[in-house]
Amino acid sequence: MNPNIDDYLDGNAAAGELSNIFAMDVTAAEGQCAHCGAIKRFAEAHVYMQGPGLVARCSVCQHALLRFVSARQRVFLDLRGLTCLILDTSQLVESGR
Amino acid sequence: MMWRVGTVVALQDETATARTITLKVPDWPGHIAGQHVDVRLTASDGYSAVRSYSIASAPNAEKRVELTVERLPNGEVSPYLTQEIAVSDCLELRGPIGGWFVWRAKQTEPIQLVAGGSGIVPLMAMIRSRALAGSTAPFRLLYSVREPQAVFYREELQALSDHDRSMNLTYAYTRVAPKDWPRPPSRIDAALIANTTWPSKLVPTCYVCGPTSFVESASRLLTSSGNDPEKIRTERFGPTGERQ
Incomplete structure (x- = not known):
């Protein structure tokens, strides 16, 4: 795969859609890539939004971390590229939730 | 995260192609500098388009949110936001979004x-x-x-x-x-x-x-x-x- 450099955005761009699923912000979450083992903030993932859904790829090895498709009142979420997602609960205190 | 409705209270041109839209959002929970919002426009036939725009304003108590939008030549949403929208129009917003690309006033480092x-x-x-x-x-x-x-x-x-x-x-x-x-x-x-x-x-x-x-x-x-x-x-x- 040789993606054109301007074809991707980053995890920040996916955060609005993912806020429908996760109660906490995902951009500050750390995720471990199931392929290369790198642990990075989700904000740093390369996000491709041209297709019918969105794909977040590891910024180190480019393997898919997360696939998200919303269609016909259903959301399909494929997280097999993430070994672990570590969310920061301190923001719940900050926002008063 | 739910969609909120904001009312346009001011418009200001920044350049020939960019405009700042000031929205009053009554149920705005407050934001942190660096966060963005998603804006949803829905046509009369139900077709809708969602785009992300960064918040330009500092957190404030007035529940005002400023977005500066640059018009893209073939854009689907930005031409509307930079040319057609008027004061007292309403926009649907989702946000504030993002907790990583943010600066908090308690940060003291360079x-x-x-x-x-x-x-x-x-x-x-x-x-x-x-x-x-x-x-x-x-x-x-x-x-x-x-x-x-x-x-x-x-x-x-x-x-x-x-x-x-x-x-x-x-x-x-x-x-x-x-x-x-x-x-x-x-x-x-x-x-x-x-x-x-x-x-x-x-x-x-x-x-x-x-x-x-x-x-x-x-x-x-x-x-x-x-x-x-x-x-x-x-x-x-x-x-x-x-x-x-």
Whole structure:
């Protein structure tokens, strides 16, 4: 795969859609890539939004971390590229939730 | 996250192609500088389009949210937001979004901001937030922009840096520079990074926002000048997100 450099955005761009699923912000979450083992903030993932859904790829090895498709009142979420997602609960205190 | 409704209370042109929309959002929960919102437009036939825009305003108690939107020639949403929308129109918003590309007033370390074009918008929220909070955190902004006429918030930036020695401002023009400008129009490079950004030994937190190719090259330059990649936070926009 040789993606054109301007074809991707980053995890920040996916955060609005993912806020429908996760109660906490995902951009500050750390995720471990199931392929290369790198642990990075989700904000740093390369996000491709041209297709019918969105794909977040590891910024180190480019393997898919997360696939998200919303269609016909259903959301399909494929997280097999993430070994672990570590969310920061301190923001719940900050926002008063 | 639910959609909220904001009412347009003011419109201001920033450049020939960019406009700031001020919204009053009655149930706005507050935001942190650097966050963005999704804007949803729905046509009468039910077709809807969602785009992300950075918040330009500092957190405030008035539940006002400012977005600066750059018109894209073939955009689906930005032509409406920059040309057709009027005061008292309503917009659907989802947000505030994002907890990583943010600056909080409790941060005291040196801050390096690097903007490419309309990537200035979330960084402006940080600069405004710093001023409003009376923070003395040392800020530097390197603002890469096509030409002088394309600069957003010029007078406000000038005033803020004139009155505050710990707020430093550098423009880098890429196509057309003002007369007698010391640096010929060109993209940011290693020399500019070395001469105008914080020395890496001060361990600044860096925020880089712009089109994807700009962000890649700026963060590479910051890393090669000795900054730890862990201290560089980035936000990219591009045609697919219409974040310009």
